[in-house]
Amino acid sequence: MRMRSQTALLFLMPALLLYSLIVVYPTLNGLYLSFTNSTGSARGAEFIGLTNYERMVRDVSGFLKPLMTTLIYAALVTAGQTVIGLGLALWMGKLPRLRDAARVALFTPGMLSLIIVGFVWSFIYNPLSGGLNLLLTSLGLELWTRSWLGEPGLALPAVALVNIWMFAGHSAAIFLANYLSIPSELLESATLEGASGWQRFWYIEFPLLAPALTINTALTLIGGLRVFELPYVMTRGGPGDATKVLNMEIFNQAFGQSNYGYGSALTVALLLIILSLTLVQNSYLRKRELNT
Amino acid sequence: MKMNLKLALAFGLLAATGATLVAAQGSQITLKVFTLTAPDSIKELNAAFEKENPGIKLNFEIVPDPQYGTAINARLAGGDAPDVFGGHARQEMTIWQKAGYIEDLSAEPWVASLNAASKKLSTIGGKVYQFPVGGDGLGFMVNLDLLAKANAKIPTTLPELRAAMTKLQAANIRPLVVGFKDSWSSLVWSSMIAANNIYRVDDEADANLIAGKTKINSAAWRGVLKSMRDLQGFYDMKIALGLGGYDEVKNEFLAGRVAFIPFGSWIIPEFKKSNPNLKFALIPYPGNPTGTKPWASSIANASVMVSASSKNKDAAKKYVAFLARPENYKKYASSANLISSLKTVKSDLASEMDPIVDAITEGRSATFPFQSWPGDTQTPWMDMLGKYFADNMTESAALQNFDKAFEVQRKK
Structure with a gap:
């Protein structure tokens, strides 16, 4: 029996109400706040039109530079996590006996709290008594020791590496699920035809992993652009502004300086940037999927 | 029924x-x-x-x-x-x-x-x-054992501090650890230097600033920043930029690996509890010239x-x-080891902070400036310090930027 649309709507109502309450309303309210000078004070806020957005496009240290840092961070994480995740998936795909244990081990870091991971890695990166420098020293590589979070050129990659360490297992799990669905006859016949390991990967496995690549890069890119916790805990945006990502500036404007209006405008901008980049990336990768 | x-x-x-x-x-x-x-x-x-x-x-x-x-x-x-x-x-x-x-x-x-x-x-x-709820003293935490090991005495002037740190370096002891990653060390250290070099000689320094008669970008405040940079021979700037000024610096001191750190008196009970064998004192920062006594920086808790x-x-x-x-x-x-905020009460304080209490009692102390300046000037000051050290800015350029933030707060 087909359900009438009114009945269906009735069943959907509780979920729709809840969704409207916790997603739609705050989003619309945030959008409205971005057109005000709200400071969160008991005395309310005034509508100021596009003033916050005009300020934003001229704000080098509070918007343009953090935006650039965010984009670089997202690129580093997306590239690193995809390549490492893919490598791990191929490795696990070829070792069925180790696969389950490896999958659990690689998945575990991503289940930890970002704040805790940030603190732990801060200690590992500590230039005086941190584990990484101690390890390098014990291996006779003292010249390689660094102030990992203290050198402007190193700090952002050092934080991105922690992100990659945490979530490479997630990417690997997605690639692995896709990899296991590749018909083994394809790979066997390629081997019989004399294809090398690299040729099998490049001409068969990699093109057939296109759906997993689309999902992985989309998820990683969104995660990279939304980053906040790791740089907040590990560097506070420093040294200087070297790791100040856009979400840190939003946090600082809203909760540090009580500029809820300007903070909301920055949030709206970030949301639009994430949406546009994800759309462009998805449409490109979907086309690639169809071509393969 | x-x-x-x-x-x-x-x-x-x-x-x-x-x-x-x-x-x-x-x-x-x-x-x-x-x-x-x-x-x-x-x-x-x-x-x-x-x-x-x-x-x-x-x-x-x-x-x-x-x-x-x-x-x-x-x-x-x-x-x-x-x-x-x-x-x-x-x-x-x-x-x-x-x-x-x-x-x-x-x-x-x-x-x-x-x-x-x-x-x-x-x-x-x-x-x-x-x-x-009370006040704290800010100054240099000194590991007395390390000082004795290097045959150095507790410094009371800037030349004496340099001499002590030179002796510590010669004895292969890390003289000073500061953490600029979160600008906490530089925030408290700068207030100590200001107490010794600005507020010690000018009672009206803050009043003039707040009234808009003077600017932070002045010879005196440039000297405060320069003074921290001048001592980088005793701490490694790259290490400082990669180190958290609160927990990470505190842990180095607690582990007995450093002779001096900038810190506050509230931490003394925790130090005594965590490492009862640590022999230490909290002294007013000896950033003063020869012939004068050091001033403490005091901060309301x-x-x-x-x-x-x-x-x-x-x-x-x-x-x-x-x-x-x-x-x-x-x-x-x-x-809480707090200096009393009531006229009628004298709190019991740890003996390790006697040098700071003596300075405050003798009137050799200045209030933490960010508690006198209008609005939230502490956040922009910390931002400015972070960029000053990380981007190797000149004192003048750094303080000009801060002057703008100060003006915004002053006019609010």
Whole structure:
């Protein structure tokens, strides 16, 4: 029996109400706040039109530079996590006996709290008594020791590496699920035809992993652009502004300086940037999927 | 069926008891207290308050820094203000007073007992808005064993400090650890240098700044920044930029791996508890020239405020008055190692901070500038310090940027 649309709507109502309450309303309210000078004070806020957005496009240290840092961070994480995740998936795909244990081990870091991971890695990166420098020293590589979070050129990659360490297992799990669905006859016949390991990967496995690549890069890119916790805990945006990502500036404007209006405008901008980049990336990768 | 008389009576009694219980529960107030810090004695004090006020139950919550600021601001903005809440002395009080979040406490009985500095700190436009729970001294924490090992003496001037650190380096001991990653070390250190080189010679320095008669970008303040950079031969700048100024620096000192760190007196009880074998002292920063005595930087600890929107204002004020009562306050301040904010109470302080207390008692101390300057100047100052060191800016360029932020706060 087909359900009438009114009945269906009735069943959907509780979920729709809840969704409207916790997603739609705050989003619309945030959008409205971005057109005000709200400071969160008991005395309310005034509508100021596009003033916050005009300020934003001229704000080098509070918007343009953090935006650039965010984009670089997202690129580093997306590239690193995809390549490492893919490598791990191929490795696990070829070792069925180790696969389950490896999958659990690689998945575990991503289940930890970002704040805790940030603190732990801060200690590992500590230039005086941190584990990484101690390890390098014990291996006779003292010249390689660094102030990992203290050198402007190193700090952002050092934080991105922690992100990659945490979530490479997630990417690997997605690639692995896709990899296991590749018909083994394809790979066997390629081997019989004399294809090398690299040729099998490049001409068969990699093109057939296109759906997993689309999902992985989309998820990683969104995660990279939304980053906040790791740089907040590990560097506070420093040294200087070297790791100040856009979400840190939003946090600082809203909760540090009580500029809820300007903070909301920055949030709206970030949301639009994430949406546009994800759309462009998805449409490109979907086309690639169809071509393969 | 006829109801048995005894049964009816029993039901009646039960109903009456229930009604009484409901009524009693109705008159019970739950007072929400939300703060960033409290000493060990707070449990005992809170229990005594509840005993003295059976109609008031405390819901006491501590969220330490750095999360506290975010937590309390979110609650205030969200209309969920606790009845009583804490702040960083003057820092937030001015902002919250303007926003209408906090209650005028001028008529409270403890106001008359506040010492002059505490009253000034807590007053806006002639009205008192907070109870400051006490003061701390900022200075250099010295590992006395390491100093003795290097055959160096406790420095009392800048040339002596340089000499001591040179001796420590010669003995292969790390002389100084500072952490600029979060700008905490540079924030407190700069206030110590300013105490010795600006406030020691100019009583009106802050008044002139606030009145707009002088700028921060001046020879004196440029000297403060330069002084920190000049000593980088005794600390590695790259290491400093990669190190957290609070926990990571503190841990190095606790582990006995460094002779000097910039810190505050509130940490002394924790040091004594964590490493009872550590022999240390907190001295006023010897950033002063030869022939003068070093000045300490003093900083008000947390403060307690009452929400202007509280439905339990009387109970909230009663709680603050209870904490400020001399016998209770002495317990609070002594347990937290705080310099008293009341004229009528002298707290018991750790002997390790005697040099700082002596300086304060002799009038050789200046208030932490960010508690005198308007609005929130501490955040832009820390941002400025971070860029000054990381981007190798000139003192003039760094301070020009800060002057703009200061002007914004001054005009608010």
